[in-house]
Ligand SMILES: Nc1ncnc2c1ncn2[C@@H]1O[C@H](COP(=O)(O)OP(=O)(O)OP(=O)(O)O)[C@@H](O)[C@H]1O
């Protein structure tokens with residue numbers, strides 16, 4: 001399988017300052033598949049995507065994309081690699097000084113010599129795919145959160161990348177848009193022959209959508225499998241996540257000192 | 270705090286300051302290194318010329334006129350004591366072209382355009398627009414920072430020239446039209462007193478240097494701002510404070526070299 005893998009993550013450790021976030025994770029994203037990465041809030045999913053995109057460097061281990069170790073590439077090599085990646089940022093990150101149209105056209109204008117008429121057609125096609133062709137003249141500030149997210153999605157796939165990373169594409173979408181975006185991710189992936197990584201909390205949507213699921217908790221991969229395997233899994237972790245239970249192995253609280261102590265609730269001496 | 274702790278704190282501050290200066294210099298070199306795009310795709314720079322240069326026009330023109338009018342009044346009062354009111358033209362023009370034009374225009378530019386640049390870049394960073402650009406394999410220094418830098422560097426001397434021109438006009442209105450200094454001697458004294466090389470070129474040179482300093486500080490502070498609301502507001506304040514002090518300090522240095530005994 002490794003010859004077919006587009007992304008290989010091996011024994012990756014990563015820490016912000018001295019707080020370890022990832023402690024030796026191993027993930028493999030085969031070519032042509034849609035992979036979901038799930039885990040509690042703050043477990044390091046966004047961090048993982050940034051490691052793949054080369055924005056962060058692992059403290060040990062390596063991330064290989066298309067056979068190349070990302071953190072060993074020089075500036076040029078990294079930029080060449082990034083041209084073939086698309087990343088949907090968790091908060092959209094649309095360019096606020098440009099219209100929706102210019103946002104989607106941005107990479108085409110920067111990276112290609114396409115004439116403006118062709119760019120126009122491509123932009124309208126991408127916007128049409130996310131159901132927002134009519135908004136091309138608006139500024140990002142005039143969009144709702146969910147609309148901005150969909151425009152950002154159109155911009156992410158503007159240059160038909162080989163690796164598409166979605167950081168929580170479903171957050172803030174109504175059920176209809178959610179299904180549309182879910183289908184879009186699947187269709188785009190299959191039409192482009194790309195590989196997609198979807199970071200999400202939406203278990204039900206991903207079970208329908210993806211080929212393989214990784215669960216991350218406490219800095220390690222705690223479970224993985226196809227949707228079929230995951231939905232019948234009896235691992236307590238998976239069970240908690242799939243059914244959204246409050247109690248279980250996934251801690252809801254950020255690590256902290258004793259609650260009672262923080263509120264000065266010790267018994268008086 | 271013990272002495273050791275104090276020393277440690279002091280050392281930490283110094284190391285940080287030195288580190289920041291190094292980081293700023295490196296940032297400045299990067300701007301120069303990645304400036305190609307700003308000239309190859311000059312429309313990017315033109316867009317920024319509009320937002321920093323053209324949008325500063327009103328404040329520069331109005332301020333220039335008033336400064337010139339004050340110069341006319343004060344100059345006339347002083348010169349009258351020595352019976353040399355006719356030198357009013359050259360006094361107004363020389364003060365403007367050599368000092369007030371470059372310095373005041375730069376101070377106004379720092380607070381009008383510099384602070385806006387810092388806030389804009391800081392917010393772009395806080396909302397991940399800069400990271401998004403990097404992930405699209407587009408160098409934000411080349412695409413966002415350098416065009417703003419060159420726009421600032423180009424517009425500063427022009428704004429300062431306009432400031433001086435409006436100042437001369439203001440001085441004329443007050444001196445000649447209102448007070449009644451002889452029009453002929455106002456202009457001829459000005460023409461005789463102002464030397465192109467010594468006064469005008471040196472004044473332009475000053476404003477060019479101020480333009481580099483103000484824009485570089487504004488862009489660095491924006492790029493280096495912590496990605497939060499307080500971070501951006503703090504950076505905006507620092508831009509205005511740091512660039513104002515830098516302008517005045519550089520003005521002293523440049524004046525000492527340009528006009529020593531002249
Ligand atoms: N720039 C940073 N500096 C220090 N710590 C950070 C930084 N960014 C993130 N962290 C920490 O790293 C951990 C993982 O962050 P990350 O953004 O990867 O979480 P996530 O899994 O994407 O969470 P969410 O689902 O809420 O988006 C968090 O606990 C956070 O506190």
Ligand SMILES: [Mg+2]
Nearest residue numbers: 045046090167
């Ligand atoms: Mg996240």
